[in-house]
Amino acid sequence: MxxxxxxxxxxxxxxxxxxxxxxxxxxxxxxxxxxxxxxGHSRCDAAAAQFAVGKPASPTLLEQARTSARAQTARVLGPNDMVTLEYRSDRLNLNTDQAGRVGRVNCG
Missing domain, CATH: 1.20.5 (Single alpha-helices involved in coiled-coils or other helix-helix interfaces)
Structure with missing residues (x-):
């Protein structure tokens, strides 16, 4: 058996x-x-939003840059703003100087 x-x-x-x-x-x-x-998230493409460098930050510019970079979210970061160390590949950052002009565009 x-x-x-x-x-x-x-x-x-x-x-x-x-x-x-x-x-x-x-x-x-x-x-x-x-x-x-x-x-529905995808990685953002900061190179596609480089047109924002040198322009004054505004809600309109932020939305145009977010759409161009295919980012899920976007934010404006000032020189003295506190930020978390959380990295999000679907988020676009517009880094501004003291005058409020965009100096750098990156994802994260």
């Missing part, structure tokens, strides 16, 4: 282990793809 059940047990064990195994590369790609697709 044991000889008849051994192959069935072996097949079930192999199927169970095969279902649990995956390559880390494919699972990482799938996780990143599903996260980006679910949230």
């Amino acid at each position: 044991f000889c008849k059940l051994a192959p069935v047990g072996l097949i079930l064990t192999v199927m169970l282990l095969a279902g649990c195994s995956s390559t880390s590369e494919s699972s990482d790609d799938a996780a990143q793809g599903s996260t980006a697709a679910d949230s």
Whole structure:
């Protein structure tokens, strides 16, 4: 009787282990793809918003730069503003000088 059940047990064990195994590369790609697709977020492109450098910061300029950079969110940062160390690849930053002119555009 044991000889008849051994192959069935072996097949079930192999199927169970095969279902649990995956390559880390494919699972990482799938996780990143599903996260980006679910949230609708994409990486921002700061180079596309470089036209803002030298211009006075305004809500209109901020929205134009955000749209051009394909960023989910955007913010204006003054020279003395406190910021968190949180990095967000879908956020555009317009860094201004004391006069309120944009001196640098970056994502984060």
